[in-house]
Amino acid sequence: MSFYAVQFLTGLASASSLFLVASGLSIIFGVSRVVNFAHGSFYMLGAYIAYSLTLRLGGGAFGFWGAIGLAAVAVGLIGVLMEMALLRRLYRSPELFQLVATFGVVLVVQDLALATWGPDDLLGPRAPGLSGAVSILGHRVPEYDLALIVIGPVVLVILWLLLNRTRWGILVRAATQDPEMAGALGINQKWLLTGVFFLGSLLAGLGGALQLPREPANLLMDMGIIAEAFVVVVIGGMGSIGGAFLAAVVIGELQAFGILIFPEITLVLLFLVMAVVLVIRPWGLLGKPEAIIPKAAARDVGRPFRPLKAAWRWAGLGLLGLLVALPATAGDYALQVASEVLIFTLFAASLHFLMGIGGMISFGHAAYLGFGAYGSALAVHHLGAPMEAALIAAPLLAGMGGLVFGWFCVRLSGVYLAMLTLAFAQIAWSGVFQWYDFTGGDNGLIGIWPAPWAAGAAGYYYLTLMLTVAALWVLKRAVFSPFGFALRAGRDSRLRAEALGIDVRRVQWLAFALSGAAAGLAGGLYAFLKGSVFPTVMAIPVSVDGLVMVLLGGVHTVLGPLIGAVAFTGLKIGIAAETHFWRILLGGLILATVLAFPKGIAGFLKDKLMRPER
Amino acid sequence: MSPLLAIHDLSKAFGGVEAVRSVSFEVAAGEAVALIGPNGAGKTTCFNLIGGQLRPDAGGIEFRGRDIAGWPPHKVWRLGIGRTFQVAAIFPSMTVQENVQMAMVSHTGRALNLLTPLAGLEAEKADALLERVGLAAQARRACGLLAYGDLKRLELALALANDPALLLMDEPMAGVARGERAELMALIGRVVAEEGVSVLFTEHDMDVVFGHASRIVVLHRGEVVADGAPEAVRADARVREVYLGAEAGQGGQPC
Amino acid sequence: MLSVKSLDAFYGRAQVLFGLDLAVAHGEAVALMGRNGAGKSTTLKCLIGLVPHAAGEMTLDGVDIARLDAFRIARLGLGYVPEERRIFTDLTVAENLEAGRRPPRQGSPDWTAERLFVLFPNLAEIRRRRAAHISGGEQQMLSIARTLMGNPTLLLLDEPSEGLAPKILEEIATTVSALKAEGLTILLAEQNLRFAGAIADRVAVIETGHIRWQGAMADFAADTEAQARYLLA
Numbered sequence A: 001m002s003f004y005a006v007q008f009l010t011g012l013a014s015a016s017s018l019f020l021v022a023s024g025l026s027i028i029f030g031v032s033r034v035v036n037f038a039h040g041s042f043y044m045l046g047a048y049i050a051y052s053l054t055l056r057l058g059g060g061a062f063g064f065w066g067a068i069g070l071a072a073v074a075v076g077l078i079g080v081l082m083e084m085a086l087l088r089r090l091y092r093s094p095e096l097f098q099l100v101a102t103f104g105v106v107l108v109v110q111d112l113a114l115a116t117w118g119p120d121d122l123l124g125p126r127a128p129g130l131s132g133a134v135s136i137l138g139h140r141v142p143e144y145d146l147a148l149i150v151i152g153p154v155v156l157v158i159l160w161l162l163l164n165r166t167r168w169g170i171l172v173r174a175a176t177q178d179p180e181m182a183g184a185l186g187i188n189q190k191w192l193l194t195g196v197f198f199l200g201s202l203l204a205g206l207g208g209a210l211q212l213p214r215e216p217a218n219l220l221m222d223m224g225i226i227a228e229a230f231v232v233v234v235i236g237g238m239g240s241i242g243g244a245f246l247a248a249v250v251i252g253e254l255q256a257f258g259i260l261i262f263p264e265i266t267l268v269l270l271f272l273v274m275a276v277v278l279v280i281r282p283w284g285l286l287g288k289p290e291a292i293i294p295k296a297a298a299r300d301v302g303r304p305f306r307p308l309k310a311a312w313r314w315a316g317l318g319l320l321g322l323l324v325a326l327p328a329t330a331g332d333y334a335l336q337v338a339s340e341v342l343i344f345t346l347f348a349a350s351l352h353f354l355m356g357i358g359g360m361i362s363f364g365h366a367a368y369l370g371f372g373a374y375g376s377a378l379a380v381h382h383l384g385a386p387m388e389a390a391l392i393a394a395p396l397l398a399g400m401g402g403l404v405f406g407w408f409c410v411r412l413s414g415v416y417l418a419m420l421t422l423a424f425a426q427i428a429w430s431g432v433f434q435w436y437d438f439t440g441g442d443n444g445l446i447g448i449w450p451a452p453w454a455a456g457a458a459g460y461y462y463l464t465l466m467l468t469v470a471a472l473w474v475l476k477r478a479v480f481s482p483f484g485f486a487l488r489a490g491r492d493s494r495l496r497a498e499a500l501g502i503d504v505r506r507v508q509w510l511a512f513a514l515s516g517a518a519a520g521l522a523g524g525l526y527a528f529l530k531g532s533v534f535p536t537v538m539a540i541p542v543s544v545d546g547l548v549m550v551l552l553g554g555v556h557t558v559l560g561p562l563i564g565a566v567a568f569t570g571l572k573i574g575i576a577a578e579t580h581f582w583r584i585l586l587g588g589l590i591l592a593t594v595l596a597f598p599k600g601i602a603g604f605l606k607d608k609l610m611r612p613e614r
Numbered sequence B: 001m002s003p004l005l006a007i008h009d010l011s012k013a014f015g016g017v018e019a020v021r022s023v024s025f026e027v028a029a030g031e032a033v034a035l036i037g038p039n040g041a042g043k044t045t046c047f048n049l050i051g052g053q054l055r056p057d058a059g060g061i062e063f064r065g066r067d068i069a070g071w072p073p074h075k076v077w078r079l080g081i082g083r084t085f086q087v088a089a090i091f092p093s094m095t096v097q098e099n100v101q102m103a104m105v106s107h108t109g110r111a112l113n114l115l116t117p118l119a120g121l122e123a124e125k126a127d128a129l130l131e132r133v134g135l136a137a138q139a140r141r142a143c144g145l146l147a148y149g150d151l152k153r154l155e156l157a158l159a160l161a162n163d164p165a166l167l168l169m170d171e172p173m174a175g176v177a178r179g180e181r182a183e184l185m186a187l188i189g190r191v192v193a194e195e196g197v198s199v200l201f202t203e204h205d206m207d208v209v210f211g212h213a214s215r216i217v218v219l220h221r222g223e224v225v226a227d228g229a230p231e232a233v234r235a236d237a238r239v240r241e242v243y244l245g246a247e248a249g250q251g252g253q254p255c
Numbered sequence C: 001m002l003s004v005k006s007l008d009a010f011y012g013r014a015q016v017l018f019g020l021d022l023a024v025a026h027g028e029a030v031a032l033m034g035r036n037g038a039g040k041s042t043t044l045k046c047l048i049g050l051v052p053h054a055a056g057e058m059t060l061d062g063v064d065i066a067r068l069d070a071f072r073i074a075r076l077g078l079g080y081v082p083e084e085r086r087i088f089t090d091l092t093v094a095e096n097l098e099a100g101r102r103p104p105r106q107g108s109p110d111w112t113a114e115r116l117f118v119l120f121p122n123l124a125e126i127r128r129r130r131a132a133h134i135s136g137g138e139q140q141m142l143s144i145a146r147t148l149m150g151n152p153t154l155l156l157l158d159e160p161s162e163g164l165a166p167k168i169l170e171e172i173a174t175t176v177s178a179l180k181a182e183g184l185t186i187l188l189a190e191q192n193l194r195f196a197g198a199i200a201d202r203v204a205v206i207e208t209g210h211i212r213w214q215g216a217m218a219d220f221a222a223d224t225e226a227q228a229r230y231l232l233a
Helices: A002-032 A039-057 A061-085 A095-117 A143-165 A167-177 A179-184 A189-211 A221-236 A241-261 A263-280 A310-329 A332-357 A366-383 A387-409 A414-434 A457-480 A482-492 A494-498 A504-530 A540-553 A560-578 A582-596 A601-609 B043-051 B073-078 B096-107 B123-132 B148-160 B178-195 B206-212 B230-235 B237-250 C040-048 C070-075 C093-100 C113-119 C121-125 C136-148 C166-181 C193-199 C217-222 C224-232
Strands: A133-136 A139-142 B005-014 B017-027 B032-036 B058-063 B081-084 B166-170 B198-202 B215-220 B223-228 C002-011 C014-024 C029-033 C053-060 C078-081 C154-158 C185-190 C202-207 C210-216
Touching: A002 A039, A002 A133, A002 A139, A002 A143, A002 A167, A002 A189, A002 A221, A002 A241, A039 A061, A039 A095, A039 A189, A039 A221, A061 A189, A095 A221, A095 A540, A095 A582, A133 A143, A139 A143, A143 A167, A143 A189, A143 A241, A167 A179, A167 A189, A167 C093, A179 A189, A179 C070, A189 A221, A221 A241, A221 A263, A221 A414, A221 A540, A241 A263, A263 A387, A263 A414, A310 A332, A310 A457, A332 A457, A332 A482, A332 A504, A332 A540, A332 A560, A366 A387, A366 A414, A366 A504, A366 A540, A387 A414, A387 A504, A414 A540, A457 A482, A457 A504, A482 A494, A482 A504, A482 B096, A494 A504, A494 B073, A540 A560, A540 A582, A560 A582, B005 B043, B017 B032, B017 B043, B017 B058, B017 B223, B032 B043, B032 B206, B043 B073, B043 B081, B043 B166, B043 B198, B073 B081, B081 B148, B096 B123, B096 B148, B123 B148, B148 B166, B148 B178, B178 B206, B206 B230, B215 B230, B223 B230, B223 B237, B230 B237, C002 C040, C014 C029, C014 C040, C014 C053, C014 C210, C029 C040, C029 C193, C040 C053, C040 C070, C040 C078, C040 C154, C040 C185, C070 C078, C078 C136, C093 C113, C093 C136, C113 C121, C113 C136, C113 C166, C121 C136, C136 C154, C136 C166, C166 C185, C166 C193, C185 C193, C193 C217, C202 C217, C202 C224, C210 C217, C210 C224, C217 C224
Parallel strands: B032 B198, B032 B215, B081 B166, B166 B198, C029 C185, C029 C202, C078 C154, C154 C185
Antiparallel strands: A133 A139, B005 B017, B005 B058, B215 B223, C002 C014, C002 C053, C202 C210
């Protein structure tokens, strides 16, 4: 019994850092509507900066706590820098552009951290005066854990007072609800936003710095915490600081107790808790339901799709002809690159189907690519399946993944849905990573080679070309079918669609399956192209790659994702071949692109080349 | 004969505020019933309860003798209840014709069809319906380019696409320029008569209410305070007090 | 005090205002009247900077406000009460007032929550209630009171009469008239002639984005032909 009490305390201690990070994310989102992917990077920076500062300031209590406080403030200032230099230029762009921009920051921060602090884990000092352990019910509990348990609620109270008892807090809440009206009342949102980014980033930095005595600063902290913070925000309810605290405690406890049984169970428990909460309270434990009858928002949903002009059709056929003729002139490496570009074109198109047509933003689309890749690889590895059968297994498994995840996701909408997709993808990733016996963990599965007839670079290229074009054709057909229109109907006006007998949830659910299956086929092809599968295929960066491709191309065009995929995949392969620090280059390029083309490349071209319709 | 729609003891509260309190009324086949009352009286909530956008806390909604309380909107529609909204709800990324085609394809249960292009489905029927609401010339245009009055016409076409027995219209004149009102109302009256549809509508424009309703139900603070023929309602002392004020006799816009 | 010259504005590709000219003098109450969709709301939104205008001049007390952000225009003394009221429903009544508070301004009375509670006694009783749970009339009063907290010199009222019961309208008309008597300049967008007549000295009639008629309220109230032409059908 007493052992469980102690484990409970450990869970509470873990919850504190998580709460700090999640509340910062939630506050920033509330006012700016920016889902800040870089929030995890700020957490990581908090830990690294605190590490460096403790070395400078010495080991006393003043040095330690001073370092933590200064690190938090420093990270808050970095957040201000990001807001002022980057996001201010993007507030008028679609929400997704801000998201992708913050992911550019993630990449840049990763390489900067690598260059500054090196690849090794950095173990911080223990907190002076709190380095021992106290005996509680006969078990030893670290004193530092007890300090964390106190810090969490203290910060919660301070935040509550700040938001409810100060003028600044009232203005923040007013601007959260109706920024335009706040402006009409004389409130300067520029500085309010900057202030909010300072506070939110400071909380992330504080969370990271406080974690230093418990875990070493390392380069994986950013992605790990951001997914957890999303889960906390989804479970707790967007914009609810109290909800974030409650959810952080739930997750902290789940992990503390789950680990006792075996680590894999924590994932299952996490999944179950999220599922139960979302089915019963889709808006989170303490969140507010979104307006059931949404106001008529003058959202940009694009223009009607027109069939391509004859000239473009011929251009498409010409391009296809060139692709068919490619092996005559290209070498093996070029063909492999071309195959990879084709595969990611299909991946981007599948994501576009969900996002552009369905209006459901997926932050975790790599999950389906991964399901496909592992579907094929596992079929080969465990069942000895031939390539042909394994390539069928890929879309099947991914389609089923889409059905399972989609069932939950379609109960939510907007950014909640997006965060949930990311959480699911992260759970899938952890599952593959941890289920060593079945998936090979981070050693991956190797020896996934194509059938002899497709083993050559040209043969596999043709197989890829054929399947990709076929799948793209099916997706295109679906866009113009009643199903595609029903999906768009649900996106344009859910209210109207339902009042016309369309079961929007079911249509969206099936769209998840279809989109997942298409991404899965891409994953299967990818596995055989590389001859191996590793968990990284379904990690967050791959999901973001997909988002960048779709956004580069433009969300409201049918051809956009194809252009985006070709541009981005080509670019990425090119950069990775040239330099070690590819992340900072890629991140910089993403930032430059987002700032230069706020409507995507295809949207930009469309505006430049074509006159507006009538 | 049993009424087409029978509401009894319908209640709905939002966070302790009772928006609709034990409301009962009926709509018989062929009637045009106006549901009126000051803002916040619970009119739109009533509509959303009937249409399935909201789930009632208590009470029953019988349509053709079937209890549909708590049914989701898409099922309510399938039974034959069409709906227009206060702020016209249409699909702005589609053309006018595609909007109606979508509604008709949904009516025939083919919304999940992945194989046939929508372009070839129900095109003539859609054009015929658009002709009747006066939008034939705009059929190929993007909805985003329509004037607001035309959006209301399109919404009417959408609501009629499944040959409903009952039409719910939430403030059909809201946002429509005064000059267009007479024409739009005449169109609604004509189409409704041709189809033999019963209508339940809310409206702030008293000229429209008294000009078109065969019966009027008055709501105030979530409760029915009067239910009867227009003249009886106009004369009702309680109604005068809560809603029409001293201007009732002149039949004008309430000041 | 307020001068608008040749104002053009668009919604998407549709032009809403066509070379609109309008002037409001100190202490005056002007009603901008016209049908739905005539451009009344758009004019007010252009003034406060919520809708971008394509061309034209706008000055407040000689200061060019045409290219300023909304919050700067508000700080110069333009108070805006939107048609949909747009109160902050997540905040309490008192917090809504606090959100609107600006420092006092020379030459105009300094509004405080306490003074506004005298002007709107209904609000005093519900000051701690969340604004989500107050009635439509109370929301309208709160919206006006919140804007007054910014100590505006010119008040823009966008269709305050819409959707309100006659009794509450009367109260609001009385209150706004009292504000005018204290010297507040008012520009009122309105369709309801009776309500506008209780407040305004002068009328500017707007039709499809043009000013068609200007003159004294008394003249317009007597001119049933002009009313029928511009307001009814």
